Amino acid sequence: MTDKKTIALITGGGSGIGLATARLFTNKGFKVILAGRDRDRLQAACDHLPGTIALPLDVTDSAAVTLAFSNLASQAQTPDILVNNAGAAKTAPFHRISVADWQAALDVNLTGAFLCTQAVLPTMKKAGYGRIITVASTAGLKGYAYTAAYTAAKHGVIGMTRALALEIAGSGVTANTVCPGFTDTDIVRKSIDNIVEKTGRSTDDAMHELTRHNPAGRLIRPEEVADAIYWLARPEADAMNGQAIAVAGGEVM
Known part of the structure; x- marks a missing residue:
């Protein structure tokens, strides 16, 4: 790494775990970019976190993701840390899940993380440093009734991360997931x-x-999840790669 200020981009950054992570990263001196679909929510978050940047972005839109990361690169704002936090959960009995709802769950929880990771990875590899941290769920480590689409997507995120971790091992870039309980x-x-x-x-x-x-x-408190994300984001966490870390009070061991 160079001595420049570390840049962290957090998707789904306007509330919950994303906002708690942004607050912690800001307090630790990182330059934080908050990405999300809700412009008003993003701006409200940035207003309370001086120095943060709002980036309106739908992570399910491939063209929009490509353009957003291209613009960041042109402004020398390419992230050193990517936190894939955007997600949504809709509950329904298995036989009542529509194809549209199934696809929507995969789009935001899995494909969005894939698109953002793919967009930032080349620059991280070229720099020889990067941290890709995806917020999964204990649903990615076990199953919960009435959440088949969400659970499938979160299992997918963990599998994707494990495969990526093997590809980038030794490059200075790491990929991990954090799996909060409820x-x-x-x-x-x-x-x-x-x-x-x-x-x-x-x-x-x-x-x-x-x-x-x-x-x-x-x-679980959002701040507890943010602490785990920050731990993985540090340069000292270089040995952590391909992990799925549960933050769940002992629910998953």
């Missing part, structure tokens, strides 16, 4: 609302349905 984010809050709406159960009961998976009996 985390206190908008996605999980929507899942709780969905359980309440479809089952008539109370919010407390719906919360218990999710927290029972964690031996500690609670949701």
Whole structure:
């Protein structure tokens, strides 16, 4: 690496794990680029994190991703660290998952990570340094009922990362995944609302349905996931490659 300020690009950076990671990286002195589809949310996040840059981007759009990373390269803003955090989860019984919903889950959770990784990898390899960290899920290490599309996508992300890690070993670039359990984010809050709406159960009961998976009996905090991401992003983490690290209170061992 050179002595230039380390640049980190975080997709899905406007809220939840992405925002917590952006806050930590900013505090550690990194230059942070927040990417996401919601312009207002991105700008609000940047307003609270001085020095960060908002990058409106739909990671499922191949042409848009190519253009965005090309523009960053032309401005000498190519990321040293890529955090693939953009994701979405929609629950449904297996027999009720439409092809459109199946494809949408793969697009944002898997293909988006593939496109961004492919766009940034050549420059990282040329520089001899880079960190690619993809936020997967414990759903990528096991299964959860009513989440077949999301679970398939997260298994795919972990498999993709393991294959990539073997290709880039020794290049100075590493690729890893972080696998949070149920985390206190908008996605999980929507899942709780969905359980309440479809089952008539109370919010407390719906919360218990999710927290029972964690031996500690609670949701994971976004900041705890951000800490794991930061650990993998450090130059000292060069020996970490192809790993799927669970941040789940002991749910997965």
